[in-house]
Amino acid sequence: MILKERKVPLRILQSEALLRRLSPEHPLIPIIQEDLRKRRAGFRGEQDVDRHLELLADEDFTIFHDVRLLFGNHYFQMDTLILTSYFAVILEVKNIFGTLEFDLGLKQLIRKANGKGEGFLDPITQVKKQEYIFRKWLLENKINQLPIKSFVVISNPTTILKVQNNEELRKYVTHLHNLYQILLEYKQHHQSLKLEVKDLRRLSKKIIKSNTPVTSNSLEYYNLKKEDIQTGVICPECGTSPMMRKCGVWICSYCRATSKSAHVQALSDFFILLKPTITNQEAKTFLHLSSRDQTYTILKKSNFSSTDSTKNREYFLPTILQ
Numbered sequence: 001m002i003l004k005e006r007k008v009p010l011r012i013l014q015s016e017a018l019l020r021r022l023s024p025e026h027p028l029i030p031i032i033q034e035d036l037r038k039r040r041a042g043f044r045g046e047q048d049v050d051r052h053l054e055l056l057a058d059e060d061f062t063i064f065h066d067v068r069l070l071f072g073n074h075y076f077q078m079d080t081l082i083l084t085s086y087f088a089v090i091l092e093v094k095n096i097f098g099t100l101e102f103d104l105g106l107k108q109l110i111r112k113a114n115g116k117g118e119g120f121l122d123p124i125t126q127v128k129k130q131e132y133i134f135r136k137w138l139l140e141n142k143i144n145q146l147p148i149k150s151f152v153v154i155s156n157p158t159t160i161l162k163v164q165n166n167e168e169l170r171k172y173v174t175h176l177h178n179l180y181q182i183l184l185e186y187k188q189h190h191q192s193l194k195l196e197v198k199d200l201r202r203l204s205k206k207i208i209k210s211n212t213p214v215t216s217n218s219l220e221y222y223n224l225k226k227e228d229i230q231t232g233v234i235c236p237e238c239g240t241s242p243m244m245r246k247c248g249v250w251i252c253s254y255c256r257a258t259s260k261s262a263h264v265q266a267l268s269d270f271f272i273l274l275k276p277t278i279t280n281q282e283a284k285t286f287l288h289l290s291s292r293d294q295t296y297t298i299l300k301k302s303n304f305s306s307t308d309s310t311k312n313r314e315y316f317l318p319t320i321l322q
Ligand SMILES: [Zn+2]
Pocket: 235, 236, 237, 238, 239, 240, 252, 253, 254, 255, 256, 257
């Protein structure tokens, strides 16, 4: 049973919005494109793992994708958490192509591809740390018996793994196509009941309630100014901005395409790049509209939740983007 689905990460949505809204000549464009490429590869790897885990839907596994919990003053994030009445498993997903050399002594991971070497954070150290903190988090929630196992899952089937100490690697790293087998074997070896059904349910609820999605301000991250973000409704056909609003439709001055809903993406860009709330005045400026009434009609039709006061009413970020 999947209790928490995976959503497109906010950082991917933000990078896509930035690439739409920065001037094409902006010097940061290549950096944001590269960052987006890496994040999309990571997300694709996680989705591949999710598809494999669907095979285990009838195995009494309770699955949580992308969980971020607070312990002490720090958040820790797990790509996937599997809970059963007998054990818990944490998965850290890596979608990295090429040859991966694990240096377990120096705790580093080197990827060799296309004749070049590149260093990565050692994912084994990373999962061991997650396991350690999750154990503490469980203790804090009065659960002290549950065995926890963590794995680094290599989602790209062509990735070659190299290491000096194969035993240690086998304990912590697996290719995705082995994961199914490993989880079933682990289940066979852990048959002693640690959590009653009601306790498992209570713990699951607690995890869902405590999950805190990451917040990120992409303008701060890339050191951009508000003024760098180009306003206006972008033509869904040719990418030209701004479209003009005439008789209830958006019209592109370049390709003449028309759209009834092109403002939806513009408002979404505003929310994820600039601010989680928007006023009539801000929407009017951002969408290049001519009147307060015209803006009111669009915001009202968008069905955003809003504050009650009419004068300085603020409309809120839709939950789908939170
Ligand atoms: Zn156009």
